[in-house]
Amino acid sequence: MNPLDGRLAAIFDSVADGVTVLDRTGHVRFANDTAAHLLGRRRANEVIGLAGAQLMAEYELLESEGGALDPNLMPTRRAFAGEADPEQVVRFRRRSGGDDHWSLVRARLLAGERSEDDLVVTAFQDITSLKRSEARLRLLAEASAILAEPVDYPQALQRVADLAVPGIADWCVVDVLEWTRGVTRAAIAHADRDGLALAREVWQRWPADASRHGAVHEMLARRTPTHVPEVTEEILRAAAQDPEHLAALQQLGMRSVVIVPLEARGEMLGALTAVQSTPGRRFEPADVELVAELGRRIGAAIDVARLVWETQENARLRDEFIAVASHDMRTPLAAVRGYAQLAQRHLDRGELDTEALGRWLRDIDASVDRLTDLVSELLDATLVRAEGAVPLQLSRIPMSDVVREAVERLEPLSDGHRFVVAVADPEPVGVWDAARLGRVLDNILGNAVKYSPDGGEVRIRVGQDDDTAIVAVADTGIGIAPGDRELIFNPMFRGKNTGSVAGTGLGLAGSRRLVGLMGGSITVASRLGEGSTFTVRLPLAPPGAETAGI
Amino acid sequence: MQTAQPQHPATPPHSDGPRVLVVDDDDALREIYVDALGGSGYDVRGAADGAAALRVMESGWQPCVIFLDLRMPGMDGWELARRIRSDARWRHVRIVVVAAHFRIDREAAEIGASAWLQKPFDLGRLEQHARRLCDC
Numbered sequence: 001m002n003p004l005d006g007r008l009a010a011i012f013d014s015v016a017d018g019v020t021v022l023d024r025t026g027h028v029r030f031a032n033d034t035a036a037h038l039l040g041r042r043r044a045n046e047v048i049g050l051a052g053a054q055l056m057a058e059y060e061l062l063e064s065e066g067g068a069l070d071p072n073l074m075p076t077r078r079a080f081a082g083e084a085d086p087e088q089v090v091r092f093r094r095r096s097g098g099d100d101h102w103s104l105v106r107a108r109l110l111a112g113e114r115s116e117d118d119l120v121v122t123a124f125q126d127i128t129s130l131k132r133s134e135a136r137l138r139l140l141a142e143a144s145a146i147l148a149e150p151v152d153y154p155q156a157l158q159r160v161a162d163l164a165v166p167g168i169a170d171w172c173v174v175d176v177l178e179w180t181r182g183v184t185r186a187a188i189a190h191a192d193r194d195g196l197a198l199a200r201e202v203w204q205r206w207p208a209d210a211s212r213h214g215a216v217h218e219m220l221a222r223r224t225p226t227h228v229p230e231v232t233e234e235i236l237r238a239a240a241q242d243p244e245h246l247a248a249l250q251q252l253g254m255r256s257v258v259i260v261p262l263e264a265r266g267e268m269l270g271a272l273t274a275v276q277s278t279p280g281r282r283f284e285p286a287d288v289e290l291v292a293e294l295g296r297r298i299g300a301a302i303d304v305a306r307l308v309w310e311t312q313e314n315a316r317l318r319d320e321f322i323a324v325a326s327h328d329m330r331t332p333l334a335a336v337r338g339y340a341q342l343a344q345r346h347l348d349r350g351e352l353d354t355e356a357l358g359r360w361l362r363d364i365d366a367s368v369d370r371l372t373d374l375v376s377e378l379l380d381a382t383l384v385r386a387e388g389a390v391p392l393q394l395s396r397i398p399m400s401d402v403v404r405e406a407v408e409r410l411e412p413l414s415d416g417h418r419f420v421v422a423v424a425d426p427e428p429v430g431v432w433d434a435a436r437l438g439r440v441l442d443n444i445l446g447n448a449v450k451y452s453p454d455g456g457e458v459r460i461r462v463g464q465d466d467d468t469a470i471v472a473v474a475d476t477g478i479g480i481a482p483g484d485r486e487l488i489f490n491p492m493f494r495g496k497n498t499g500s501v502a503g504t505g506l507g508l509a510g511s512r513r514l515v516g517l518m519g520g521s522i523t524v525a526s527r528l529g530e531g532s533t534f535t536v537r538l539p540l541a542p543p544g545a546e547t548a549g550i
Numbered sequence: 551m552q553t554a555q556p557q558h559p560a561t562p563p564h565s566d567g568p569r570v571l572v573v574d575d576d577d578a579l580r581e582i583y584v585d586a587l588g589g590s591g592y593d594v595r596g597a598a599d600g601a602a603a604l605r606v607m608e609s610g611w612q613p614c615v616i617f618l619d620l621r622m623p624g625m626d627g628w629e630l631a632r633r634i635r636s637d638a639r640w641r642h643v644r645i646v647v648v649a650a651h652f653r654i655d656r657e658a659a660e661i662g663a664s665a666w667l668q669k670p671f672d673l674g675r676l677e678q679h680a681r682r683l684c685d686c
Binding site: 323326327328330331333334335336337338339341342345346349363367 | 576578579582583585586589650651652668669670671672673674
């Protein structure tokens, strides 16, 4: 047969699809450049004359979503068999490695004068990106379905990690930011069992450590995904904590990496790390977006799970607190009633001693004071959570008084701690709500004691900077991990109230809120293993105090 | 811990009246007990915790009824009740639990108390219990 003339050839070369023409002997009589590219060649003439079977042997032929494709389903064969316009979606996997490609394959018979002259024209339309989009959406939908199920979220995280492997990555790790424990490994998934065992071992022996500024922490600090399309020897070396770690990472195989945040409502809740270890598999920018979206959905699910927990915890803590507070009120009430009834009896018997009566009345008054305090505490605890307005009772007081009283309250309850108060000269005197400030200090001092379980010194510095009073409480305890320094102010992480520390019901979240209402701030600085310093800054006069005439 | 004696001159201690021991860490309450019961003819002694109560009883002064608070620093009411119940000398001592907890009925039952009074209590009710239980 004559080769197609130049113009026809030019037309086929401008077509987006790959086109081949095969004869009954199975040889390629014609192909365009696109077809050559699809077959891993550069120019059409590298393909023409070859046996089609030989070319197809370079590939595993698979169904669109499933396993091996029956070769008899290939449209070229079906067209030669007489079927009119056969078509098939075929997934091509190059046996020498690389990603899968999908093509919509159509064929048509060009009948010749004799059967031996028959030709089949086959068109290959590359639908890889379409298929990949479908696969992405399907994966995201499945992930969301898993995350929506009412199981505990550690289980859900593992199932989502398993879902991502091997579809998106050869292996992946989910990290979650946990209160007091920093970043912890929540789930690991790997395409094969040995890899999984190795991955688990690696993360147990060399956990992601805040102080080492590893890749996960670095990504969390930047708050945007990390994409390493090609992991080099240098990168691996930098990531390894020691030579043994490096060897383990090399064995695990990290060729391409994407790390994305688990994010919800602007908060970083953890990280998802996806890794390709198969040669030839790389993360492209579109893949980064997919993993990032998965990260967002996981983040949202974790957020919901925590909100539910927080709501339940808040309700439980409030109930507990109310039970304790109302119990505590019965004792001063008993004194009030007792004295009142005593006085009545003595009166009835005509035996009323005015001195004794005076004493009883004073005692009644003192009991009422105590009751009023308890009621205020109770109210404060609920108002702080209910986000209502808190009317402050302002008076002019020296900060050192408030500090010393708080220390006096705490000293008998804390074994093994020494409290050292240093007050600058001149010392700050301001307009504040003394009772509430006292409770804030109870809370901060209580934390200083709680965070240094081995005892030690708690230093309190009282000073002034322009018209801002500063109280810095420093302990020499266990310190707070960098990732947790904001978490501790989260209302959910109030921590258990020991009951023996005054100021029941107020956690750091409540303290921060009360201080904020007085126009101030609470910040924390800390070094793991060395201790923490909480600093309260308060303007000497809250906004509006001058007009209140104080 | 010193035993509290009534301060009021018009109610001298009735050392021959029925004996009542009041155990409560709250000073005001102990004073009230002593004045109310002492003024009604009882021989009242007070103790601020379980250990002090035991000392009073070990000295040979056996009460017929103990008004017992439960939550006290040091030896609490539960521990004191346990010790009294396990000592043959004090088998016949009656206990009235006087406490604040809203499940005081359950706490009293657990201790094997004869009765309970929830704070804030009425002095009349206090005397009723004393009268009923002090038949010695």
